[in-house]
Amino acid sequence: MCGIVAYIGHRQAAPIIIKGLKRLEYRGYDSAGISLLNGGLNIYKKMGKVADLENLIDGKNLDSTIGTGHTRWATHGEPNDINAHPHVSRSGNISIIHNGIIENYASIKQDLINKGYTFNSETDTEVLVNFIESIKEERQCSLPKAVRLALNAVVGAYAIVVMTKEDPNLLVAARKGSPLVVGIGKDEFFFASDATPLIEYTNEVVYLKDYEVAVIENGEFSIRDVKNVEKTPYIETIEMELEAIEKGGFEHFMLKEIYEQPKSIKDCMRGRLNADEGRLVLGGIREYANRLIEADKIVINACGTSWHAGLVSEYFIEEFCRIPVEVEYASEFRYRNPIINEGDIVFAISQSGETADTLAAIELAKSKGAIIFGICNVVGSSIARATHEGAYTHAGPEIGVASTKAFTAQLTVMFMIALKLAYRKGTIGESAFRSMLFEMERIPQKVERTLELNEQIIEIAKKFKDSGNFLYLGRGYNFPVALEGALKLKEISYIHAEGYPAAEMKHGPIALIDEDMPVVFIATKDRGYEKIISNIQEVKARKGQVIAIVTEGDEEVSKIADYTIEVPDTHEALMPLISVIPLQLLAYHIAIMRGCNVDQPRNLAKSVTVE
DSSP: OOEEEEEESSSOHHHHHHHHHHHTGGGOOSEEEEEEESSSEEEEEEESOHHHHHHHHTTSOOOOSEEEEEEEOOSSSOSSTTTSSOEEOTTSOEEEEEEEEETTHHHHHHHHHHTTOOOSSSOHHHHHHHHHHHHHHHHTOOHHHHHHHHHHHOOEEEEEEEEETTOTTEEEEEEEBSOOEEEEOSSOEEEESSSTTTTTTOSEEEEOOTTEEEEEETTEEEEEETTOOEEOOOOEEOOOOGGGGSOTTOSSHHHHHHHTHHHHHHHHHTTTEETTTTEEOOTTOOTTHHHHHTOSOEEEEEOHHHHHHHHHHHHHHHHHHOOOEEEEEHHHHTTSOOOOOTTOEEEEEESSSOOHHHHHHHHHHHHTTOEEEEEESSTTOHHHHHSSEEEEOOOOOOOSSSOSHHHHHHHHHHHHHHHHHHHHHTSSOHHHHHHHHHHHHHHHHHHHHHHTTHHHHHHHHHHHTTOSEEEEEEOTTHHHHHHHHHHHHHHHHOOEEEEEEGGGGGGTGGGGOSTTOEEEEEOOSSTTHHHHHHHHHHHHTTTOEEEEEEETTOOHHHHHOSEEEEEOOOOTTTTHHHHHHHHHHHHHHHHHHTTOOSSSOTTOOSSOOOO
């Protein structure tokens, strides 16, 4: 969940590292730090944002062409200056930055204490750097070898970069379960948690694999695994424009990403869907396509917003493909004994492609012989490499911690898979297939029209910005949208909110309804429309304040709701792509009016790479 940046080459390291940390601050912002070789190993670290670190180093001598930097999301030890990274070994010779959790750090720490080591922080990372140093001293070996030996003994997840003041031409990095990218420049090298800090300098990267240790020494790049087996680096070319990771005139990344959804949905479909030709091609699903068609059941594993996308996917896969679907929290799936048989189909959905729980769920399912399809946004990510086949969402970088365009992109890809599968199975006919293709092509335009409701949503946000609780209700395809709307509000405004199926309101939540309780209904016209009108009337009878997302031209709901937001009509299976947009905007504007940092909400990080 932390952000890692490192540099070695011919440029000044500090400006590259600081700029990179700013681009990775969405991954962790409890504290930040930098380590430079400059007449010794100089470490500067500070609780708070990267800006606080900048103030700390202002005026310092930062002249160095090698360095490491880190933004922290706290796991072991509270956020403070001492627990911030980088951490240094007892002798002061070795520094380390670390993303992940060393699960057996306590036993290692006790062994080191028995050898006379003392510790300043509460972190597992300080234990690791001292463990590396103890091995180096006892074995009288090189730093790369000491790192490999140490990693053979640790249990847990890590992405690390290690530096020593004994050699200004050496950086050692390794990963297991946490992402780490190597940027290959001309006589220079970069390390980062993802590609965003690198694209300004190089488009050639190597995505380290689990248990790989990368060494930059005297300008040479090599990779070995922790068992000291040499590996051949696979250099990939990344296609990402610098403007994609800038705000582009928007006040926040989240707002930019909400407004990017017409484009991101279109990009998901580009090259895959052509309604005029009746063509739907999913190039990432080939070898196992027939196994998917023959599936007796499908299991979807995901977390957070991606889990909500999985719930919507369950509805349309079951409706169109007539295949039973189970949607699992990956964090629960991995710790029980799920019934997965040889050849079963499992989908893993993740924006980052690095979600630790989802990765663990994939490995469990693979161990039972399942075929895994991955749906993720980040090219070269761990999930993309761990799955048998799958599809990228092509949504572009999502920097805001609260996921928005990733949700609609995931729905777009999953819907295309379901539609193709249904057509191949014969559970929908040619006419219905082509009709859905044409309707899908219209979705970006309809999302754009929905975004034009922004000013109306701002006025509604003004009315409810001081509310302490919200209830979100929907039926059918819009029930998962209610969950997602509630999650967005919780994440960025810190208002307590709950999502429920509208019919379940009578089984408990109705006790909360009074004149101070805003209730958001997703009440677009579908097969449950008449029922949801009854649910709205039940809330109004108890003086609840109703905000309703309705289909354009709706008259019935408008008569009883306090506020209505009219969205374009579409097929009910595609409505979540549209009905979620006002909920994203409502959460955003309420959070802004409450003075919250929407891009970096408290206690949250973008990529959950630890348990």
